[in-house]
Every structure is written in structure tokens, then in C-alpha cells.
Amino acid sequence: MKNDMNPNPHPSMMDVHLLQVWGSLLITLLGICLHRMGPAFERSRFGPPIALLGFAAFVLLPDGLTGPEKAMHDTLLSSLPWIAAATAGTLLVLRGAPTYWSAKSIPMLLGWAAVSLAWIMILLDSDSAVASRLLSDISVLPGLLLGVIAFAFGVRLAEGFSGASEESSPLTVDEGRLVRTILTRRLGGDGDEY
């Protein structure tokens, strides 16, 4: 029951392609994760350029890619147009949606046009083999879920071992004055009385 998928015919090029494809994907993920840290951490500002660099390195790969990475590269590149249209459309519809009961019609219309375009691209790109591949594609979901469960179990273990932290020290006089000033300003006073 061995699976003989995508044997690499050029072992000498394998390392180069390995570095190009997986390295660029790794850099992209690193950038996204850095960006996800938020503005409280200074290194988060490096996230978007690093992600963009990795993405550009992945898209601008030279021809001659072989091995299992070729199918992945082709799939990602062929999916990019509809993913871009879908992302832009979703953001525009969300911006135009009547969140506080006042809809913005122009972003909404543009968004739905982009969403429709994305669906047209999906339908034009789909072939009759999609349905037969769907079952095997769905089998990736339990695998992804098992990875998530392992991570969540690790987080739960870490939280269980951490125990109760020590009681924090009281605010200093300056910190107390700062907190009182902020609260007073927020509640309508001028905050100078403290």
C-alpha cells in the first residue's frame, strides 16, 4: 500500500528547490506570526515586510521546479487571483455592511462585484475531477485537527503547571496619581485636582 507520489528526478536540484519553496513559505509564516504579535512588541513592525519578502520569493520562483513542490506551487499560484478577489470583496462588503444600520452602498456594491468575480473564477477553474478529489482533500481536516489538539494539550499542560502567581505589589504614589488622572479624565473631570 505504498504511495509513489512525485519522486524527484533530479536529486542535485532537490536541495535548491527545497530551500526556495519551504524557505520562502517559512519566511512568509514568520512574518505573519510576527505581525500577529501586535504593536505591544516592537518586532511586530517587521512582520509585514518579512511576510511580503517570503511571498515574493515564493511567487517569483524560477522555472524548472520539480518534485512534490511543483503541484503545491502551481495550486497556490492558480488560486491567488480568486483569493485576492475574495479577500478584497469580503473586506469591502464588511466595510459597507449596515453595522450600525447605515449601509454604505458603493463599498457594498464593489465588494459584491469582487465576491461574484471570485466565484466566477472558482467555477471556471474547477473541473470534473474536483468532486472525486474532494474526499481525499477532506482527509486533511482530521490531520489539521490533530495538530491543533496536540498544541492545545500543550497549552493546557503549561497553564496547569504555572500555578498561582505571587500577589502584585501595590501601586506607587506616582502610578496611583496617573491612574486617578486617567479615570477622572475618562469620567468627565479635568484630572488636575489630583
Next chain:
Amino acid sequence: MSIEVSTALTIASGGMMLSSSFFAIHLAASLNPYHRPAAPMIGCLASFLVGLSIATAFFDGSTISAARGALSDAVVSVFSLLPLAFAFVTYQLARISLRKRPEDPLLALLGPLASDE
């Protein structure tokens, strides 16, 4: 519509490696003094190794080739399933686009007064 067990297991093992490596990268990238990353990292590593051993068992070739093949297939499968996720997103977008302001019982009481003015 049938699938080979080996193909499904290879893709599932690739999915395991994909999600666990994503979380491992996330842990490494977001390391900070308030983190306790050891246990989650061990969980990710264990999950990755289980996925890798499943992929190796169903692949003719080296471990690296098995990992590359399974991970590539998993990425392709994730992208093949994205239109299904987008169908759900489109449904939710349609719901929020067609949302009407709910009838407020207090404002309804003011209705006749408002019409008199």
C-alpha cells in the same frame, strides 16, 4: 467516489505536520518573557513526528521526501477546500448585507406620537 487509504492517510499526516509546524513557528516567532512555550512546543513536536512517521510508512523513499510529499499534498488539499470555506463566508456576507434594523418595542410605542407631530 472512493479514495485510497494510503492517499488519505498521507494527506492527513501532511495536515498534522502542517498545523503542528505552523504552531511551532508561531511559538518561536512570538517568544516573549511572558511565554511558557516548552509544553506546547513538545506537543507540536510530538504531533509532527507522528505525522512524519505515518507519511514515511506510506511512502517509497527517504524521510525528507515523505515529509515534502505529504506537506505539499496537504497544502494542495487545504487550497482545494478553500472554496467551501468561501461559500460559508459568502453566506455570512449575504446575511449581514440584507440585515434589517430589528423592531424596537419602545420605539414602536412612540410610533403614534411621532406620526401625530
